[in-house]
Amino acid sequence: MNLACGGIGNGNTYKPLNTLDFFNGMSSAGNWRLAIADLTVPNSGTLNSWSLNICSSTTTVVLSNEDFSLTNFSIYPNPNNGNFTV
Numbered sequence: 001m002n003l004a005c006g007g008i009g010n011g012n013t014y015k016p017l018n019t020l021d022f023f024n025g026m027s028s029a030g031n032w033r034l035a036i037a038d039l040t041v042p043n044s045g046t047l048n049s050w051s052l053n054i055c056s057s058t059t060t061v062v063l064s065n066e067d068f069s070l071t072n073f074s075i076y077p078n079p080n081n082g083n084f085t086v
């Protein structure tokens with residue numbers, strides 16, 4: 001699993017039930033709920049504490065072409081009503 005924070009470091013395994021791609025681009029502000037279940041017999045599992053660290057990475061887009069000449073430039077449809085496709 002790729003953790004943007006650089007890993008947890010306590011030796012435990014962290015695996016989401018579903019992919020977390022759904023959350024890409026969303027705000028982390030708001031209420032969060034943790035749901036856990038002890039699915040072994042006997043029921044002896046214990047949650048002593050937990051925390052959630054929201055980490056993000058940013059992508060910087062660099063324009064690779066600084067040539068803005070209008071060679072082979074076209075706008076259509078022509079004539080139009082003010083809506084252009086470039």
